[in-house]
Amino acid sequence: KENCFVPTSEIIAVEETELNKKQRNIGKWQKMAKPHAFTVYYVKKARNHRWRCSDVTFWCVDEHLCNQWIQALKELLEMQKSRPKQLLVYINPYGGKRQGKSIYEQKVAPLFSLASISTDVVITEHANHAKDNLFEVNINKYDGVVCVGGDGMFSEVMHGLIGRMQKDSGIDQNNPKAPLVQCNIRIGIIPAGSTDCICYSTVGISDPVTSALHIIVGDCQPLDVSSVHHNNTFLKYSVSLLGYGFYGDILKDSEKKRWMGPMRYDYSGFKTFLSHHYYEGTISFQPAKHTVGSPRDKDSCRTGCYVCKKSEQQLAEQHKECGLKHEEDEEEWKVIKGKFLAINAVNMSCACPRSPKGLSPAAHLADGSADLILVRKCSRFDFLRYLVRHTNQDDQFDFSFVDVYRVKSFQFTSKLSEDNESNVTDIGKKRFGQFCRDHPACCCNIANSTWNCDGETLDSSAIQVRVHCQFVKLFARGIEENSKDEAAYSQSSIEQLL
Ligand SMILES: Nc1ncnc2c1ncn2[C@@H]1O[C@H](COP(=O)(O)OP(=O)(O)OP(=O)(O)O)[C@@H](O)[C@H]1O
Ligand SMILES: CCCCCCCCCCCCC/C=C/[C@@H](O)[C@H](CO)NC(=O)CCCCC
Numbered sequence: 001k002e003n004c005f006v007p008t009s010e011i012i013a014v015e016e017t018e019l020n021k022k023q024r025n026i027g028k029w030q031k032m033a034k035p036h037a038f039t040v041y042y043v044k045k046a047r048n049h050r051w052r053c054s055d056v057t058f059w060c061v062d063e064h065l066c067n068q069w070i071q072a073l074k075e076l077l078e079m080q081k082s083r084p085k086q087l088l089v090y091i092n093p094y095g096g097k098r099q100g101k102s103i104y105e106q107k108v109a110p111l112f113s114l115a116s117i118s119t120d121v122v123i124t125e126h127a128n129h130a131k132d133n134l135f136e137v138n139i140n141k142y143d144g145v146v147c148v149g150g151d152g153m154f155s156e157v158m159h160g161l162i163g164r165m166q167k168d169s170g171i172d173q174n175n176p177k178a179p180l181v182q183c184n185i186r187i188g189i190i191p192a193g194s195t196d197c198i199c200y201s202t203v204g205i206s207d208p209v210t211s212a213l214h215i216i217v218g219d220c221q222p223l224d225v226s227s228v229h230h231n232n233t234f235l236k237y238s239v240s241l242l243g244y245g246f247y248g249d250i251l252k253d254s255e256k257k258r259w260m261g262p263m264r265y266d267y268s269g270f271k272t273f274l275s276h277h278y279y280e281g282t283i284s285f286q287p288a289k290h291t292v293g294s295p296r297d298k299d300s301c302r303t304g305c306y307v308c309k310k311s312e313q314q315l316a317e318q319h320k321e322c323g324l325k326h327e328e329d330e331e332e333w334k335v336i337k338g339k340f341l342a343i344n345a346v347n348m349s350c351a352c353p354r355s356p357k358g359l360s361p362a363a364h365l366a367d368g369s370a371d372l373i374l375v376r377k378c379s380r381f382d383f384l385r386y387l388v389r390h391t392n393q394d395d396q397f398d399f400s401f402v403d404v405y406r407v408k409s410f411q412f413t414s415k416l417s418e419d420n421e422s423n424v425t426d427i428g429k430k431r432f433g434q435f436c437r438d439h440p441a442c443c444c445n446i447a448n449s450t451w452n453c454d455g456e457t458l459d460s461s462a463i464q465v466r467v468h469c470q471f472v473k474l475f476a477r478g479i480e481e482n483s484k485d486e487a488a489y490s491q492s493s494i495e496q497l498l
């Protein structure tokens with residue numbers, strides 16, 4: 001017999017069970033004149049961070065005793081104050097394989113109803129529907145906002161919530177130094193997109209039932225958010241990838257192939273790999289000195305991460321000491337000029353089913369820093385070796401043409417815009433969008449690439465980025481450490497415990 005227990009925090013619901021005639025006539029219960037029963041629904045942890053709803057039914061002859069158990073367990077559930085009671089749900093019916101609506105109706109809504117969670121559901125009719133709607137709704141009515149879709153849908157909801165908070169507080173998002181107001185309403189992600197990187201990197205799996213259960217038990221995971229500006233104009237927020245060069249070009253090409261669904265990334269990925277374009281520019285950054293972690297660490301960010309907790313404390317202390325002095329601006333900037341195949345800034349590992357350890361395996365969800373990965377011009381073969389390491393256990397930073405830095409802010413200007421700024425009259429002579437005329441086979445591109453910001457393109461190549469520590473909160477708990485005990489959660493031992 002296996003021994004284990006279910007913490008009350010992982011009980012989903014308790015219900016009185018109506019016994020039918022057939023049930024009454026089985027096993028030892030047939031000897032009971034009038035059996036009573038209740039069912040406990042609980043989280044069962046399976047392999048690879050997958051959660052499932054399991055149940056166990058308890059029988060007894062004494063009706064009063066049965067009711068006492070139900071009452072006691074319901075009281076315990078009532079004490080779980082972090083659990084949501086009322087949620088606002090946005091479903092993108094066109095994300096990923098266009099399964100968002102059926103995933104929600106078949107897999108998620110029944111679990112929310114079992115857990116007595118009320119929902120207001122909006123099926124989006126166009127891009128930015130969810131974002132615009134969040135500026136109008138009575139947000140205080142809800143304990144959380146859920147998005148059913150991919151990273152783009154999450155981004156919409158996050159922009160709606162952060163934008164709403166700033167608007168209500170009179171903060172101008174265009175000011176890159178504005179002290180932004182934190183967003184405390186949690187966001188839940190039911191994965192139904194093409195990459196689902198944010199869900200995978202914060203839960204450990206892209207699975208709608210697992211994510212629904214993390215919402216029900218009221219998990220909370222803070223996330224770093226980067227604000228992206230062009231001079232004094234706000235462009236976007238980012239939580240996963242800000243990518244110039246390779247990932248920007250893939251995105252730009254794949255947008256024209258949306259009809260292909262998730263396959264569009266494989267098609268455009270292959271095409272972009274073959275094109276092997278590199279881009280010249282200057283990147284300046286401020287190293288993240290407050291954090292105890294480094295991008296080359298062997299350990300990854302996991303539930304209850306020590307590095308994230310420590311970074312949060314360090315930043316809070318720094319803010320107290322600096323007050324309004326803006327010492328941040330005076331801190332050292334490191335400047336790197338070069339020819340890059342890819343510039344990737346990631347606030348989290350960016351693990352996803354395509355790359356289970358992600359673009360930066362040791363990046364942290366909530367440490368107030370981003371990992372800046374610079375992939376310099378190299379041969380196609382070397383770049384392929386680099387990409388293959390995203391899919392296996394080898395170190396993707398162990399190449400002479402790859403550098404990685406942990407940063408709290410950075411800026412990028414392409415050579416093209418630098419040249420244009422220095423010689424305005426030359427602009428007319430430049431042939432945008434075409435390859436270098438002097439070296440047709442060299443893959444250098446006189447046009448700019450595009451920034452990929454969490455799966456959306458940015459209009460400007462010159463950007464200024466600042467990481468905001470733990471700026472939004474998710475219904476998640478980070479990736480749990482693989483525990484041998486996990487498999488031991490079983491029905492028989494719950495019976496023993498109760
Ligand atoms: N009803 C709609 N019609 C068209 N576009 C929509 C609609 N609702 C949302 N969108 C937009 O679709 C974009 C992509 O959606 P989503 O992120 O859900 O799927 P995806 O792009 O397939 O997945 P991923 O972002 O994980 O790669 C979002 O940026 C969102 O703004
Ligand atoms: C020969 C084998 C080579 C295999 C290389 C695989 C490398 C895969 C790395 C995937 C990294 C994903 C980073 C996440 C980006 C998301 O914010 C964004 C929005 O969903 N997705 C893409 O831009 C879509 C990006 C899709 C890239 C393919």
Ligand SMILES: [Ca+2]
Nearest residue numbers: 224347364369
């Ligand atoms: Ca981070």
